[in-house]
Amino acid sequence: MTTRREFLTVTLAVTAGAALPLRHAAAAPKSMTVVRESSFIKPFDDYFAKTLAAEYEKQTGIKIVYEATSVGGMLTRLTTIAETKSGPEIAMTALNWPHLFDKSLVDVSDVAGEIGKQLGGWHENVLEVVVVNKKWKALPWGNIGQLEVYRTDWFKEVGVNKFPETWEDLLAAGRLLKKKGHPFGFELGHGFGDNHGWLYPLLWSYGGREVDRDGKTVVIDSAETAKAVDFCRKFYQETMFEDVLGWTDVNNNKAFFGEQISCTNNASSILEVGLRQFPDIAKVTDHGMNPAGPKGRFHLINAVSHAVLTHAPDAAAAKAFLRWLYDDKQMSRWLASANAYYAPFLHGYDNHPMWNVEPRYMPYKDSLKTSRPHCWPAPQGHAASESVAKYVIVDMFAKACRGDSTKDVIATAAGQLKQIYKAK
Amino acid sequence: MAVGPASVARPAPLAGRAASRRSLLERESVFSWVMLAPGVLFLLAFVAYPFFYGIFLSMQDRRVASAGTFVGLANFVAQAQDAVFWQVTRNTFVYTIVATALKMVGGLAMALVINQQFRGRSLARAFLLLPFIVPTVLSTVAWMWILDPTFSVINWSLLHSGLITQNFSWLGNATLAMVSIIMVNTWRGLPFYGITLLAGLQTISPDLYEAAAIDGASVTQRFWFITLPVLKPILIIVTMFSVIFTFSDFQLPYILTHGGPANATHLFATYAFDIGMSAGVLGMGAAVALAMLPALGALIVALTLYLRRE
Numbered sequence: 001m002t003t004r005r006e007f008l009t010v011t012l013a014v015t016a017g018a019a020l021p022l023r024h025a026a027a028a029p030k031s032m033t034v035v036r037e038s039s040f041i042k043p044f045d046d047y048f049a050k051t052l053a054a055e056y057e058k059q060t061g062i063k064i065v066y067e068a069t070s071v072g073g074m075l076t077r078l079t080t081i082a083e084t085k086s087g088p089e090i091a092m093t094a095l096n097w098p099h100l101f102d103k104s105l106v107d108v109s110d111v112a113g114e115i116g117k118q119l120g121g122w123h124e125n126v127l128e129v130v131v132v133n134k135k136w137k138a139l140p141w142g143n144i145g146q147l148e149v150y151r152t153d154w155f156k157e158v159g160v161n162k163f164p165e166t167w168e169d170l171l172a173a174g175r176l177l178k179k180k181g182h183p184f185g186f187e188l189g190h191g192f193g194d195n196h197g198w199l200y201p202l203l204w205s206y207g208g209r210e211v212d213r214d215g216k217t218v219v220i221d222s223a224e225t226a227k228a229v230d231f232c233r234k235f236y237q238e239t240m241f242e243d244v245l246g247w248t249d250v251n252n253n254k255a256f257f258g259e260q261i262s263c264t265n266n267a268s269s270i271l272e273v274g275l276r277q278f279p280d281i282a283k284v285t286d287h288g289m290n291p292a293g294p295k296g297r298f299h300l301i302n303a304v305s306h307a308v309l310t311h312a313p314d315a316a317a318a319k320a321f322l323r324w325l326y327d328d329k330q331m332s333r334w335l336a337s338a339n340a341y342y343a344p345f346l347h348g349y350d351n352h353p354m355w356n357v358e359p360r361y362m363p364y365k366d367s368l369k370t371s372r373p374h375c376w377p378a379p380q381g382h383a384a385s386e387s388v389a390k391y392v393i394v395d396m397f398a399k400a401c402r403g404d405s406t407k408d409v410i411a412t413a414a415g416q417l418k419q420i421y422k423a424k
Numbered sequence: 425m426a427v428g429p430a431s432v433a434r435p436a437p438l439a440g441r442a443a444s445r446r447s448l449l450e451r452e453s454v455f456s457w458v459m460l461a462p463g464v465l466f467l468l469a470f471v472a473y474p475f476f477y478g479i480f481l482s483m484q485d486r487r488v489a490s491a492g493t494f495v496g497l498a499n500f501v502a503q504a505q506d507a508v509f510w511q512v513t514r515n516t517f518v519y520t521i522v523a524t525a526l527k528m529v530g531g532l533a534m535a536l537v538i539n540q541q542f543r544g545r546s547l548a549r550a551f552l553l554l555p556f557i558v559p560t561v562l563s564t565v566a567w568m569w570i571l572d573p574t575f576s577v578i579n580w581s582l583l584h585s586g587l588i589t590q591n592f593s594w595l596g597n598a599t600l601a602m603v604s605i606i607m608v609n610t611w612r613g614l615p616f617y618g619i620t621l622l623a624g625l626q627t628i629s630p631d632l633y634e635a636a637a638i639d640g641a642s643v644t645q646r647f648w649f650i651t652l653p654v655l656k657p658i659l660i661i662v663t664m665f666s667v668i669f670t671f672s673d674f675q676l677p678y679i680l681t682h683g684g685p686a687n688a689t690h691l692f693a694t695y696a697f698d699i700g701m702s703a704g705v706l707g708m709g710a711a712v713a714l715a716m717l718p719a720l721g722a723l724i725v726a727l728t729l730y731l732r733r734e
Contacts, residue, residue: 076701082489100704104489189596190684243573245685246595251572260574382487382704389703390508391687398686402598412507419506 029314031063032321033088034306035081037074040269044338052330056321064321072192072249081309089312090322093305094144095388096373096380098130098137105137106308106315108322112136115326120348126303129373129380138305139322142335142342143371145364146197146300148291149256149270150263153284154182163288167205167231170263170291174239177262184239185261188398191249195394197300198265198290200374203228203393205293210393210413211378211421218417220396221410224295229400229409231293236401245398257281265290268341268361287363289370301371304342343368378421386420481710488704499711509712511687512695516716519606519677519691520670526610527666528659531617536651538618539625549619556615564679567608571595571680595681598688605677605689609670617662624658625651657731664727671716692716 039045053064067088069077081087082104116122130138158176174184187194207224252264257278274282290299308318336354340361355365375384396413449455482499486492503509538549570577571594579591594604636646674693683690700709
């Protein structure tokens with residue numbers, strides 16, 4: 001026979017047990033907001049906002065609100081969100097932002113571990129930008145690679161049937177093309193991507209580095225950097241024109257579609273826009289990897305990722321959404337909607353069918369292996385961001401191209417870097 | 425019905441309070457503060473608070489989304505050792521002085537012309553206001569196309585009229601880039617001068633000009649001895665505002681050049697934004713922004729003292 005004490009205990013336990021899910025259900029958010037930078041690929045944005053968000057709401061009852069910021073405006077938006085500790089619960093991050101906003105981002109190591117296990121493991125090089133103090137602060141979605149975009153018909157006209165393998169070979173092709181009235185157009189101004197996209201890899205491929213691994217020793221003043229600067233000056237003078245010194249990220253796209261340039265460094269957005277709006281140009285457009293220098297071939301990493309903000313009222317619900325989003329059932333479809341614009345960092349997608357639709361995007365996948373973050377091999381953080389924001393490397397090359405001496409431009413860059421990295 | 429003392433007495437305090445409120449409001453010192461309060465509160469919230477918070481930030485080693493630590497004047501010392509900061513300072517002064525001078529001369533000329541009687545004057549006045557009315561971002565994007573090295577309508581016109589043999593690199597050449605942003609700023613700011621000075625011109629009595637003409641004063645003399653002295657206080661006020669707007673200009677250089685090529689068009693506002701928002705170094709960004717303060721403060725004090733003396 002049950003004693004009164006036992007009865008009370010069981011009753012209380014059952015009541016508490018019944019109340020828990022009720023409490024959880026009551027606490028589950030009615031909606032969550034995801035903020036992302038507007039993509040160049042409209043179907044990709046639409047697929048999230050109209051298809052995936054609706055599916056999640058149907059399955060869980062949680063409405064997913066999609067907030068899009070303008071291209072280049074995400075960092076400012078994220079700063080506002082982090083500073084005011086209000087707004088969207090889930091945000092897109094890029095570059096090394098997880099390091100900048102470390103304290104405002106929830107540890108998602110558990111979700112990253114699960115996804116990695118399910119989908120073949122993560123590419124090692126992405127860890128450098130999303131793992132802060134051994135904690136995953138964002139889940140990498142895909143890389144927006146910066147590669148060479150070129151006109152196959154004009155290259156063939158000067159006898160170049162395959163994209164050059166080395167910077168020197170590209171220079172040789174550029175000389176011929178400029179003589180034919182088809183100069184190159186590589187951004188050397190204050191844009192946000194197409195300048196860094198080739199200048200950091202150029203520096204690295206000649207063996208130059210701005211700061212050592214310790215993040216304190218400025219090593220820009222080296223013979224290797226001088227060789228890269230000298231090459232850049234020659235490359236600019238013999239293949240390009242003065243305007244590129246003032247270009248921002250829109251100019252090279254306009255010049256390419258205006259048939260003013262035969263080669264530039266860009267994401268795959270040029271071909272993507274070309275296929276939709278300039279089919280004749282798209283037919284003769286192709287991509288090449290960044291050429292190799294004496295010390296190898298490099299690319300720049302720009303890992304578009306998703307992070308949960310610490311101010312989210314229900315971080316567990318936000319993580320649950322990301323877990324669902326990164327499930328192959330959803331992730332595979334969303335990636336495919338972007339026409340390979342985002343190269344995923346999961347080995348499970350190395351041979352995804354999305355790569356077969358348009359083989360010209362393949363170099364963006366292949367470039368992942370040789371991709372490094374800005375300021376590599378220095379540790380990621382505020383100093384690296386300051387160096388990028390002050391255009392230290394871009395201006396070092398740009399000043400050399402406009403005629404300043406190699407010695408002077410390197411000395412100026414070294415001075416700035418010492419101040420930024422607080423080096424002696 | 426019996427009327428007790430309490431029920432008679434009840435409305436009295438209410439009426440008394442209303443009356444005392446009215447009499448309080450009738451006092452000029454109180455009423456003026458009531459009228460001023462919304463404006464003062466607005467200024468406190470949107471001007472004073474950000475300003476003092478900016479000063480507070482500038483003395484912190486404050487990274488985005490992190491707590492700051494007090495560093496005194498270390499940010500100002502660091503920026504004094506930054507070569508780019510001094511280049512930015514030079515750029516800002518050149519940009520402000522040249523653009524303001526052009527706007528002043530051009531605006532005065534514009535005001536003198538549209539003050540004359542001619543057919544279509546009202547339409548001309550409306551059109552002249554357009555650069556000021558169109559949102560800066562929109563008009564600057566239009567200028568991006570006008571100055572685009574590849575598609576520039578200016579280059580096309582000069583090339584096809586045989587005046588040049590090679591396109592100008594408006595935004596790629598350091599000097600031309602500065603000329604370009606000054607040109608666009610002047611275009612945008614001219615109507616502000618023009619319309620304000622026009623208002624001043626219209627307050628000048630025609631009798632003065634008539635009397636001067638009868639005395640044999642030439643057109644130039646009438647301008648120097650009647651128009652300019654009457655316009656001087658307005659000119660000073662407009663210049664003060666224009667200098668402040670130009671000195672702290674952000675949208676125009678940010679959209680056109682983003683401070684490039686190689687920092688040739690970086691101004692205080694664009695440099696502060698890059699450091700504060702792009703790099704996340706909020707303390708240093710605030711310090712760069714505050715670097716505008718001494719120059720602007722000195723200008724405002726000097727012009728105010730001058731006006732008071734006049």
